[in-house]
Amino acid sequence: xxxxxxxxxxxxxxxxxxxxxxxxxxxxxxxxxxxxxxxxxxxxxxxxxxxxxxxxxxxxxxxxxxxxxxxxxxxxxxxxxxxxxxxxxxxxxxxxxxxxxxxxxxxxxxxxxxxxxxxxxxxxxxxxxxxxxxxxxxxxxxxxxxxxxxxxxxxxxxxxxxxxxxxxxxxxxxxxxxxxxxxxxxxxxxxxxxxxxxxxxxxxxxxxxxxxxxxxxxxxxxxxxxxxxxxxxxxxxxxxxxxxxxxxxxxxxxxxxxxxxxxxxxxxxxxxxxxxxxxxxxxxxxxxxxxxxxxxxxxxxxxxxxxxxxxxxxxxxxxxxxxxxxxxxxxxxxxxxxxxx
Ligand SMILES: [Zn+2]
Ligand SMILES: [Zn+2]
Numbered sequence: 001x002x003x004x005x006x007x008x009x010x011x012x013x014x015x016x017x018x019x020x021x022x023x024x025x026x027x028x029x030x031x032x033x034x035x036x037x038x039x040x041x042x043x044x045x046x047x048x049x050x051x052x053x054x055x056x057x058x059x060x061x062x063x064x065x066x067x068x069x070x071x072x073x074x075x076x077x078x079x080x081x082x083x084x085x086x087x088x089x090x091x092x093x094x095x096x097x098x099x100x101x102x103x104x105x106x107x108x109x110x111x112x113x114x115x116x117x118x119x120x121x122x123x124x125x126x127x128x129x130x131x132x133x134x135x136x137x138x139x140x141x142x143x144x145x146x147x148x149x150x151x152x153x154x155x156x157x158x159x160x161x162x163x164x165x166x167x168x169x170x171x172x173x174x175x176x177x178x179x180x181x182x183x184x185x186x187x188x189x190x191x192x193x194x195x196x197x198x199x200x201x202x203x204x205x206x207x208x209x210x211x212x213x214x215x216x217x218x219x220x221x222x223x224x225x226x227x228x229x230x231x232x233x234x235x236x237x238x239x240x241x242x243x244x245x246x247x248x249x250x251x252x253x254x255x256x257x258x259x260x261x262x263x264x265x266x267x268x269x270x271x272x273x274x275x276x277x278x279x280x281x282x283x284x285x286x287x288x289x290x291x292x293x294x295x296x297x298x299x300x301x302x303x304x305x306x307x308x309x310x311x312x313x314x315x316x317x318x319x320x321x322x323x324x325x326x327x328x329x330x331x332x333x334x335x336x337x338x339x340x341x
Contacts, residue, residue: 002014003118004118017118026122029061029065030065031120034116035146035338036320036324036327037335039145041324041328043057043111050110050111056118058116058117059111062138063082063340079130079131079140082128085107085127086106086113117338139309147299148290148297153173154177157238160235165235168240168249170209174201175310178205181236189207194213197333200333218245218246221246225253234254239264242262242265248271251282254280258280261285262286309335310334314339319338
């Protein structure tokens with residue numbers, strides 16, 4: 001089969017590799033669509049190192065079950081989305097439904113097991129979620145990363161009906177967090193680093209969209225948010241950018257009792273005096289990826305039309321390097337898709 005592989009010298013090559021063979025409890029999926037994610041850029045830059053090299057890239061994939069062992073509950077032809085993180089199913093956190101923080105960390109697609117930027121992938125059956133008929137493969141693929149992350153962050157944010165949420169960063173995740181927050185009953189103020197992303201936010205449920213990308217813009221963001229909220233501030237600030245400037249601004253945008261939700265990050269630290277949290281009894285909530293249930297819920301939301309995934313472009317497997325370059329140039333509106341079937 002064809003697969004996009006990252007090598008130890010950080011070159012990315014599409015090459016022929018043997019078709020993967022499913023073992024006990026595993027299913028082979030013919031990939032139809034795979035999402036191009038910012039995390040893949042970190043791998044291409046060597047900031048995240050797959051183990052071992054070479055590794056087939058990709059942790060956002062959806063397709064059709066090709067072969068499965070008896071007792072897996074899946075049959076050939078089933079349309080499935082792949083939950084990209086393996087989990088043990090028996091540790092304290094898995095049993096509590098928090099399989100995103102499984103104690104045994106058995107592996108993740110595209111990081112330490114071959115990923116979805118390939119014609120086939122083999123995964124444990126429990127990592128598959130059926131894709132509703134109303135949801136296409138491209139949408140399902142994006143939901144396996146950005147979409148489920150958005151559902152998870154919104155759920156953990158504690159957002160309630162009538163509250164105000166700021167979503168900072170209108171990339172693949174942000175545009176879905178916005179929609180999930182609107183569905184949770186919030187008014188959403190988007191913060192985008194380009195006018196095109198501002199427009200994208202306004203067309204996907206944001207009530208207001210503020211332009212901020214440079215450090216000086218973020219210095220003025222708390223005042224802008226207070227002006228839009230009658231001086232009150234935001235109940236929740238979803239941080240998907242993760243620079244010191246944007247995070248400092250986020251904490252200062254909060255209303256009393258508000259929650260700063262840390263999901264996106266860079267190599268920069270969060271640096272605020274604790275008094276900035278203490279006096280207003282605000283809190284920091286962190287979220288990492290999502291649970292398998294969040295993926296199932298994201299698919300259900302997409303099936304009902306409650307969330308839509310803007311597809312920025314479609315490339316063949318050979319176009320993966322170009323797609324990653326476009327992402328690096330911050331020139332992508334929504335999510336790019338690799339089409340494999
Ligand atoms: Zn991703
Ligand atoms: Zn576990």
